[in-house]
Amino acid sequence: MNSLFLRYHPHMQERFDAVTVEECRAFTGAKWHHFGEEALALWVADMDFPIADEIQQAIQKRITHNIGYPQHGGDPELLDAIVDRLSGRFGWQIERKDIMLIPGVVRGLFAGVLALTQPGDGVVTQVPVYPPFLMSIENTGRVVQANPMLQKENTWELDFEQLESLVTPQTRLLMLCNPQNPTGRVFSRAELEKLAEFVLKHDLLVISDELHADLIFDGEHTVFASLSPEMESRTLTLYGPGKTFNLAGLGMGYIISRNPELLARVRKATVGMLPEPNVLSMAGTLAAYTQAQQWEREVVQYLHANRDHLNARLKAELPEVKTAVPEGTYLQLLDFNAYPFAAEAQKVLLAGGVALNEGTAFGKDYKGYVRINFATSRQILDQALDLMVKTVQTKTVQQNA
Incomplete structure (x- = not known):
């Protein structure tokens, strides 16, 4: 059996869990720099996880x-x-x-x-x-x-x-x-x-x-x-x-x-x-x-768990957000049209510290929608969800005042 498999297999989930914002921002790239240094980047379809050791070594x-x-x-x-x-x-x-x-x-x-x-x-x-x-x-x-x-x-x-x-x-x-x-x-x-x-x-x-x-x-x-x-x-x-x-x-x-x-x-x-x-x-x-098949299997398992965690939190904390649980991909479309600020949802959430994709990029009739990328560590996903919940609650209070 490949010694690399033995070396990282028992700790692969821990490697994914350990990814921090600081690590993500350590290298140049579109995802973590496009919206500035303050926003958590859950938009463009990159994963935040380190690539498989076997791939790194083959390139080297x-x-x-x-x-x-x-x-x-x-x-x-x-x-x-x-x-x-x-x-x-x-x-x-x-x-x-x-x-x-x-x-x-x-x-x-x-x-x-x-x-x-x-x-x-x-x-x-x-x-x-x-x-x-x-x-x-x-x-x-x-x-x-x-x-x-x-x-x-x-x-x-x-x-x-x-x-x-x-x-x-x-x-x-x-x-x-x-x-x-x-x-x-x-x-x-x-x-x-x-x-x-x-x-x-x-x-x-x-x-x-x-x-x-x-x-x-x-x-x-x-x-x-x-x-x-x-x-x-x-x-x-x-x-x-x-x-x-x-x-x-x-x-x-x-x-x-x-x-x-x-x-x-x-x-x-x-x-x-x-x-x-x-x-x-x-x-x-x-x-x-x-x-790298083992890395692939485990990343899909991790994404599956992230998907379920994301949707449990959405259902409990943002029940007005209409969404469908994705059957595949690490991307999910969120419908904010139940909120008065829906037309500006992407900008409102960005101002609150979370960068998501604007819905109208996917078709002119999808104003009020945003796309979230949950291919990140659980800690970053939870930080982003905390900010989203806080932003929605604050904005709702302001508009109802």
């Missing part, structure tokens, strides 16, 4: 060699590890040739839209949704055809009736986020099969962002393309290690398709503009997939 070892050009198309060992992971984890059988390595999944969203549509084409996507979905459509001159999800008592659901009403002769593409950011939905196979029927009925192509597929608490992740050979032929799947292993800063992602024509269109649309990831990214990702 790779630095001792010549940092030359990577192999074109990616290291064969890494491609094999991706193939094995998708097969073993999700039962989806692909080959090396189906994988295009890219420097992050956001670039894959833009590349897919550019490759599969023309300016003026309609692109259907569910909202609220991760902001680069909307940006990749609007900033390239395509038309957002927003399909608002239905907010229920403790969940969000796809609105299939409204979905049908969106389609126009210009509709070309469906963009799906599964697991869904920011609602935390892990769509069931039955829901995805119904969505696939919609795709076939209207002869659409699909971009499916499955970056959070490893972070599942309830249910089971189904790769959209794996539903049928027909879906495989129509779909670009986006995946990568950034969220699961806390490696966003390394810049690694994949566009995967069983249809070589779709990948060829992506390469043609982005020639010279979409570099392959660097050798350190590849070394770190290979180690993540082949050596």
Whole structure:
């Protein structure tokens, strides 16, 4: 057994618990510096935990060699590890040739839209949704055809009736986020099969962002393309290690398709503009997939416990906040519209010392919502919740005076 496993396994939860604000602020980075030095940063989708020792050591070892050009198309060992992971984890059988390595999944969203549509084409996507979905459509001159999800008592659901009403002769593409950011939905196979029927009925192509597929608490992740050979032929799947292993800063992602024509269109649309990831990214990702499984299992357990702790406190101390417990991801959307200050909720909470994401970034109709990231130590999460409760109570008293 790996000596590293023996060294840190018994204390892994303690390592996560021990993360402090001071440690988080010790390095430059977007999360803990964007909103200044006073706010607790529970916004952008980074985890605050140290990465797995195996990943650190693999990167350090790779630095001792010549940092030359990577192999074109990616290291064969890494491609094999991706193939094995998708097969073993999700039962989806692909080959090396189906994988295009890219420097992050956001670039894959833009590349897919550019490759599969023309300016003026309609692109259907569910909202609220991760902001680069909307940006990749609007900033390239395509038309957002927003399909608002239905907010229920403790969940969000796809609105299939409204979905049908969106389609126009210009509709070309469906963009799906599964697991869904920011609602935390892990769509069931039955829901995805119904969505696939919609795709076939209207002869659409699909971009499916499955970056959070490893972070599942309830249910089971189904790769959209794996539903049928027909879906495989129509779909670009986006995946990568950034969220699961806390490696966003390394810049690694994949566009995967069983249809070589779709990948060829992506390469043609982005020639010279979409570099392959660097050798350190590849070394770190290979180690993540082949050596860091114990770290991954324990971080998901820790996130699951944080999710439950967060929601217990919300229910007890902020019962007016409407929310759905996420089935996956470490992100959760909070609805403050029961409060008079809802339109300014993000600013009010920031002034109270907690930085969260503004709801309107996920769709224009989500004013009064904020997104919280609970991938942090329990002590930081509790500090943030204490401040949020205090801020809401103080603001409510002021407005009722």
